[in-house]
Amino acid sequence: MAAESQETLEEMLVELKDTSxxxxxxxxxxxxxxxxxxxxELLELEEYFDGLHTRFELAVIGRKGNxxxxxxxxxxxxxxxAAETISDAAAEIAxxxxxxxxxxxxxxxxxxxAEDIVEMSHVREGSILDGKxxxxxxxxxxxxxxxxxxxxxxxxxxxxRESTVIHAGDLLVASGYAEGGEPFKRLASGELRxx
Amino acid sequence: xxxxxxxxxxxxxxxxxxxxRYRPMSxxxxxxxxxxxxxxxxxxxxxxxxxxxxxxxxxxxxxxDMADHLSYLLLMNASLVARDKRDAEQIAGILKxxxxxxxxxxxxxxxxxxELQGLxxxxxxxxxxxxxxxxxVRTTIQxxxxxxxxxxxxxxxxxxxxxxxxxxxxxxxxxVAPRADFKxxxxxxxxxxGSDVGVGLFDRLGRGELKEVP
Numbered sequence: 090m091a092a093e094s095q096e097t098l099e100e101m102l103v104e105l106k107d108t109s110x111x112x113x114x115x116x117x118x119x120x121x122x123x124x125x126x127x128x129x130e131l132l133e134l135e136e137y138f139d140g141l142h143t144r145f146e147l148a149v150i151g152r153k154g155n156x157x158x159x160x161x162x163x164x165x166x167x168x169x170x171a172a173e174t175i176s177d178a179a180a181e182i183a184x185x186x187x188x189x190x191x192x193x194x195x196x197x198x199x200x201x202x203a204e205d206i207v208e209m210s211h212v213r214e215g216s217i218l219d220g221k222x223x224x225x226x227x228x229x230x231x232x233x234x235x236x237x238x239x240x241x242x243x244x245x246x247x248x249x250r251e252s253t254v255i256h257a258g259d260l261l262v263a264s265g266y267a268e269g270g271e272p273f274k275r276l277a278s279g280e281l282r283x284x
Numbered sequence: 285x286x287x288x289x290x291x292x293x294x295x296x297x298x299x300x301x302x303x304x305r306y307r308p309m310s311x312x313x314x315x316x317x318x319x320x321x322x323x324x325x326x327x328x329x330x331x332x333x334x335x336x337x338x339x340x341x342x343x344x345x346x347x348x349d350m351a352d353h354l355s356y357l358l359l360m361n362a363s364l365v366a367r368d369k370r371d372a373e374q375i376a377g378i379l380k381x382x383x384x385x386x387x388x389x390x391x392x393x394x395x396x397x398x399e400l401q402g403l404x405x406x407x408x409x410x411x412x413x414x415x416x417x418x419x420x421v422r423t424t425i426q427x428x429x430x431x432x433x434x435x436x437x438x439x440x441x442x443x444x445x446x447x448x449x450x451x452x453x454x455x456x457x458x459x460v461a462p463r464a465d466f467k468x469x470x471x472x473x474x475x476x477x478g479s480d481v482g483v484g485l486f487d488r489l490g491r492g493e494l495k496e497v498p
Binding site: 097098099100102103106109110113116117120156157160161162163164165167168170171172174175177178179181182185190191192193195196198199 | 310311315323326329330375376377380381384385388395402404408409411412
């Protein structure tokens with residue numbers, strides 16, 4: 090808890106918003122790709138989100154009267170609650186996949202916007218991504234996939250910088266063309282040895 | 285329904301309701317539209333709070349009414365499709381997804397209400413977002429603007445100034461995520477996203493102050 094308490098209320102709010110928005114994208118992709126892996130990952134993200142939300146609420150209450158007035162406290166609490174509703178709704182969409190509800194092709198057609206997808210993959214030991222910066226890899230130029238988030242341990246980073254170094258064990262979230270999904274996953278797993 | 289606002293100087297807003305009647309439409313079309321609407325609402329709602337934009341928050345509520353309307357049309361049209369057990373199973377997935385998407389639209393409305401009810405919070409919160417966020421801008425296309433009569437795809441705004449048009453409002457009609465062949469006309473209210481500099485340039489293009497795309 091010590092490390093977590095250093096997080097400011099502002100940082101937590103930014104993270105709540107970013108996480109809820111990422112969850113929407115992941116939910117639609119899980120549905121589109123009929124991916125149970127993606128759906129399970131989303132449910133884990135929802136648990137993480139719940140923890141973050143609780144820490145955020147405690148921080149808001151802790152700051153009451155100190156630097157935020159009553160209206161401010163209420164506004165922040167409501168904002169957190171709305172983000173939580175979005176996160177829950179995204180998880181519900183993922184559960185459609187996990188419960189093996191037969192999905193009508195209409196459902197998959199409706200959630201795909203052009204050919205954009207979101208994919209997640211762990212970077213395995215021996216992957217050529219390990220130890221490289223996003224700039225060096227230039228995945229967007231080469232396979233049309235942009236890294237939009239990275240999870241390292243319990244910490245999520247959204248819209249990582251070009252200078253960010255990828256490590257084995259990282260969970261990468263990438264968005265881009267459907268055709269880029271397979272090469273992206275095979276690069277992360279170490280199967281594909283060059284970009 | 286009335287919206288009770290905390291700030292007493294603001295007049296109460298009375299909302300109008302449009303009756304819902306069955307209209308044939310494809311389930312796919314309705315679902316796709318709901319998804320686009322709810323994503324736009326979440327986007328605009330967060331912005332309305334972070335930038336203290338009252339008008340934007342009101343637009344979110346308006347989009348919310350459209351989402352409500354659409355959710356009924358989707359329910360009606362989907363109910364007509366199911367004929368046997370297999371259909372029912374498949375329709376259940378569609379309705380569940382639609383209801384979750386509708387929930388997101390509801391959450392967006394709640395976020396916009398934070399702004400509309402004047403529950404403003406500490407400026408440090410806005411500052412935190414300005415550091416990481418791309419900006420949204422809302423610009424009305426003036427008659428003197430070079431954007432009048434141009435197709436979105438031809439303008440190549442994403443390449444030249446890094447700005448993406450996410451929605452266009454024409455009178456009472458919303459065009460969410462307009463396609464490349466969508467033609468802008470004077471009077472259109474355009475919602476766009478991009479860097480601080482990019483949205484500034486776009487705003488000047490819309491006002492007619494800037495006469496060519498940089």
